[in-house]
Amino acid sequence: MNRRGFLSIAGALVTGPIPFASAHASVRTDGAIKTLILVDFTGGNDGLNTVVPIADERYRALRPTLHIPRDQALNIDERTGLHPSLRPLMPAWQAGEWAIVQGVGYAQPSRSHYRSQQIWNTASDADDYRRDGWLARSIASRTHTFGTAEAGPFPAGDIVTQLSSPFDLRSFAASCKAAARVIAANRKQAGVTVIRLALNGFDTHELQAARHASLLAQFADGIASLRQALIASGDWRRTLVTTRSEFGRSARENDARGTDHGAAAPHFVLGGAVRGGLFGEAPALDRLDADGGVPASVDFRRLCATVLDACWNVASAPVIGRAFEPLPFVRA
Structure with a gap:
């Protein structure tokens, strides 16, 4: 498929007071993955309390209360654990369908929510100000576009369709159920369905522990239920779920028992075609950046390249602007 493939509108990004947004679009491709689900952890997810360096004494020293x-972490090896709220997803880990990519970020990270989201959405360098999303550059057509003021990585344009009844999007769980129904409706159609879900509230500057646990529980419950539904329908093997967040959090907790804007963080990729395991480097807590953030060891654009090259057979270098090596988490 060339980079100006066919895009059709099947849904919309919901804006306004609803905290859980959903959007989807379809594109023709010959790859193995028919559905891509992007889950945004909006606000900046705390990676160190999500994928926990349980064997690193510096972690406990930096976070005496957080x-x-x-003994509470879900240990996945002798040095790494997961937040206990992620327990509903452990069957995916045990089935080898959950890849955890550590240290995802970019050079010269911005601590601005807006600017860092823009960098992630456009797959650009920190000093390159683009307006077109990386998905727009890979799948946009001249006649069908998708977008709102917050189009994310999707094409920006003037066609917006509100997701209304029968979609109830007042919770992340409901958004996941809506996603399953969209996938079922598109099953017999040619092309790929791209769905974007947002889980808001990760900007945890104060009293982080309870809120972060609740957010991760909502994510885990929703995706675990979605996985079960897609396994039952036969769609899981051609679905890829990947998380995004504008940045991680500071390694050191602050005086309000929260964390501040950071840099790199781990991200998740789940699906029936995923080769599970840990990828990337464990957080280097002895080499924090000047602002106390975890330095990046995996450029986030390698995730974009993996979707384009390995999943869709779309050449990623012309889309992203230069070559990035795909990550080996997709089964051949």
């Missing part, structure tokens, strides 16, 4: 105790 650290996840080793």
